[in-house]
Amino acid sequence: MADDGTPAPSDGQWPLWEVFVQPPRGEPFEHAGSVHAVDAESALQNARDVYTRRGEAVNIWVVPTAAITASTPADSGPFFDPGNDKPYRHPQFYSVPRGVRV
Amino acid sequence: MPDSPDAITEFEARIAAGETIEPKDWMPDRYRKQLIRMMSQHAHSEVVGMLPEGNWITRAPTLRRKMGLLAKVQDEAGHGLYIYCGTETLGVGRAELVDQLLTGKAKYSSIFNYPTLTWADIGAIGWFVDGAAIVNQTMLAKASYGPYARAMVRICKEENFHKRQGYEIMATLAAGTPEQKRMAQDAVNRWWWPSLMMFGPSDKDSPNSAELTRWGVKRKGNDELRQRFVNLTVAQAVAIDLKLPDPELRPDPATGDWHFGPIDWDEFSRVVHGDGPLNRERLAARRQAHSDGEWVREAASAYAAKHTAAAAPAAA
Amino acid sequence: MAPALDGPVQAALVQYLLRLGDDRLVLGHRLSEWCGHAPILEEDIALANIALDLVGQATLFLGLAGAAEAAGRDADALAYLREAIDFRNVLLAELPKGDFAFTIVRQFLFSVAAYYRLEGLATSSHGDLAGIAGKALKETRYHVRHSGEWVIRLGDGTSESHTRTQAALDALWRYTGEMFLADDVDATLVRAGVIPDLATAEPKWLAQVTGVIERATLAVPPSGYMQRGGRTGRHTEHLGIMLAEMQILQRSYPGAKW
Numbered sequence A: 001m002a003d004d005g006t007p008a009p010s011d012g013q014w015p016l017w018e019v020f021v022q023p024p025r026g027e028p029f030e031h032a033g034s035v036h037a038v039d040a041e042s043a044l045q046n047a048r049d050v051y052t053r054r055g056e057a058v059n060i061w062v063v064p065t066a067a068i069t070a071s072t073p074a075d076s077g078p079f080f081d082p083g084n085d086k087p088y089r090h091p092q093f094y095s096v097p098r099g100v101r102v
Numbered sequence B: 001m002p003d004s005p006d007a008i009t010e011f012e013a014r015i016a017a018g019e020t021i022e023p024k025d026w027m028p029d030r031y032r033k034q035l036i037r038m039m040s041q042h043a044h045s046e047v048v049g050m051l052p053e054g055n056w057i058t059r060a061p062t063l064r065r066k067m068g069l070l071a072k073v074q075d076e077a078g079h080g081l082y083i084y085c086g087t088e089t090l091g092v093g094r095a096e097l098v099d100q101l102l103t104g105k106a107k108y109s110s111i112f113n114y115p116t117l118t119w120a121d122i123g124a125i126g127w128f129v130d131g132a133a134i135v136n137q138t139m140l141a142k143a144s145y146g147p148y149a150r151a152m153v154r155i156c157k158e159e160n161f162h163k164r165q166g167y168e169i170m171a172t173l174a175a176g177t178p179e180q181k182r183m184a185q186d187a188v189n190r191w192w193w194p195s196l197m198m199f200g201p202s203d204k205d206s207p208n209s210a211e212l213t214r215w216g217v218k219r220k221g222n223d224e225l226r227q228r229f230v231n232l233t234v235a236q237a238v239a240i241d242l243k244l245p246d247p248e249l250r251p252d253p254a255t256g257d258w259h260f261g262p263i264d265w266d267e268f269s270r271v272v273h274g275d276g277p278l279n280r281e282r283l284a285a286r287r288q289a290h291s292d293g294e295w296v297r298e299a300a301s302a303y304a305a306k307h308t309a310a311a312a313p314a315a316a
Numbered sequence C: 001m002a003p004a005l006d007g008p009v010q011a012a013l014v015q016y017l018l019r020l021g022d023d024r025l026v027l028g029h030r031l032s033e034w035c036g037h038a039p040i041l042e043e044d045i046a047l048a049n050i051a052l053d054l055v056g057q058a059t060l061f062l063g064l065a066g067a068a069e070a071a072g073r074d075a076d077a078l079a080y081l082r083e084a085i086d087f088r089n090v091l092l093a094e095l096p097k098g099d100f101a102f103t104i105v106r107q108f109l110f111s112v113a114a115y116y117r118l119e120g121l122a123t124s125s126h127g128d129l130a131g132i133a134g135k136a137l138k139e140t141r142y143h144v145r146h147s148g149e150w151v152i153r154l155g156d157g158t159s160e161s162h163t164r165t166q167a168a169l170d171a172l173w174r175y176t177g178e179m180f181l182a183d184d185v186d187a188t189l190v191r192a193g194v195i196p197d198l199a200t201a202e203p204k205w206l207a208q209v210t211g212v213i214e215r216a217t218l219a220v221p222p223s224g225y226m227q228r229g230g231r232t233g234r235h236t237e238h239l240g241i242m243l244a245e246m247q248i249l250q251r252s253y254p255g256a257k258w
Helices: A040-051 A073-085 B005-016 B029-048 B050-054 B063-088 B094-102 B120-140 B146-174 B178-197 B209-214 B222-239 B265-275 B279-292 B294-306 C007-032 C041-069 C075-080 C100-121 C127-155 C159-173 C184-191 C201-215 C237-246 C248-252
Strands: A016-022 A030-036 A059-064 B250-252 B257-259
Touching: A016 A040, A030 A040, A030 B063, A030 C041, A040 A059, A040 C041, A040 C127, B029 B050, B029 B063, B029 B094, B029 B209, B029 B279, B050 B063, B050 B120, B050 B279, B063 B094, B063 B146, B063 C007, B063 C041, B063 C075, B094 B279, B120 B146, B120 B178, B120 B222, B146 B178, B178 B222, B178 B265, B222 B257, B265 B279, B279 B294, B294 C127, B294 C159, C007 C041, C007 C075, C007 C100, C007 C184, C007 C237, C041 C075, C041 C127, C075 C248, C100 C127, C100 C159, C100 C201, C127 C159, C127 C201, C237 C248
Parallel strands: none
Antiparallel strands: A016 A030, A016 A059, B250 B257
16 A cells, blocks of 8 residues: 555654653652653653653653663573572561560 | 574463563564564554544534543554554664555554544544554553553553543534434444454454464454454443444343444455555655654754753743 | 622723633644644644643633623633634734744744733732633743744754744744734723733843744844734634634534534
């Protein structure tokens, strides 16, 4: 289909930015999605227009996608498994005398 | 490098265990390709889907309707954007995806090749087309690919108002003057069958279904979803006294489902392959917007290149 | 509720509210024409946001106009059942949307003027008017920022974008004076203490607009004759065509509910 027009120019859609929004009531910032933008100010505006249309946020962070360093699947064993067998980091590990609230 | 059988086994075990697949995880090449195809089609559908409804923004009959419709079409731009961004995590840029749409290499939902002839079509689209989309997307919100599933969760949350808006428009028209009721019934007659086609061919004729199901992208079959949509919609039509244009429609006591008549798959195929009422116009409109906007996109890039430091906001 | 006003003051208030409402309705409508056709998806969403703000403001101002008029017309009746000669928007708002430069430059010129007007009106002794103005002021602040940043990017972008943006500025400049015209309607309301004197809005507008134009490497057009007429119903030919489209359903099916 669609052989009736000129070929579309394959021009840029601008670089990608990751958007983090902070919900009301001081909760931690959360990844909301991404936008395309040429610079920080436009990224901030686009993030505002795209990801806060329903009052979802009181603050926005934008960061160039290329600037994010992420762990890889190969890291997942050495990074996260050691956290699973350290029960002494959890309050339930410790007992207190009956009837005392600590 | 071909995918090793061991890697595929491990991958499928992860899916079977209900784990989500994230962008940097290993995945079979076919999985990546199928997702890019499916997600980009979905995104294209949202974007092309702005056109039939956008056609009535300037003619919406009240201020409330004007704002409701504009907000809805705007959401569709947002949904297209979310899904394009999700697709980009699979290693393909939005420029390339847009190019595939504009050159006709990629498909989009063929329902958007039908015209919106009266205001009632805006009601019918919200009620049927968004209703069908919600059934489909609620399933996709559990898709195995994390970025797709997360986009669907956000979209489902936002899209709830679309269906209610459409149904409210139809209910108002159906309870209105004889001309309005006629408009409403005519829209139902035109949009019902194309809406059932939105779920795609029967699973046994759908080349991609088995693979997508095995890999947890689709959790339910096309026929099952279509049946669910019919079951939900029949009572809604009865409630506002509009007739679904299917003489075979009747409850099936054996299954508890509503039995419906045969779908005209020839029509579906014709529209998918370019001979729907407005295929050419829809793509032409997208191409026009894209080429009219080229100098704007270039200008922003040129400005950013000149001012490499992050731009400070202008005083408001 | 605001205290009852004298007849002539009340009549002036109705006119004033229609001007505020019509500016936003007509401009919001023009902006909404971009939905689905913007240069990039992010901008489809941004322009729709501004259009929604403007139509929302129009609904509030026209609703208040209808209440002040006390003739049984609500915001919809005012929007959909008046003739072009009864509309009170500035000519700037009704011009066809043009290219993206035209739309953005118009939005910027309008939004800055709207900002200074609303800032004054937010202090109005008329509680309802002050309330709507305060809400609209916040929205308008963002419109100024969004359109202003675009003017800078388009002006200081490529030579094509520079040329287009300068052309838009040159074409629109002669419609800007009307935004600051003060006639008997304004004078009556100022005298009655309903609205503050807004004489300082124009110099503030010019200073801010000039600053952005210069940052955008564009030239402020020479001052010349300023077109006017919208405030008294003497419009361009574009408005009637726009209203024919906008009002078609209400006109075709009198009395129907939608």
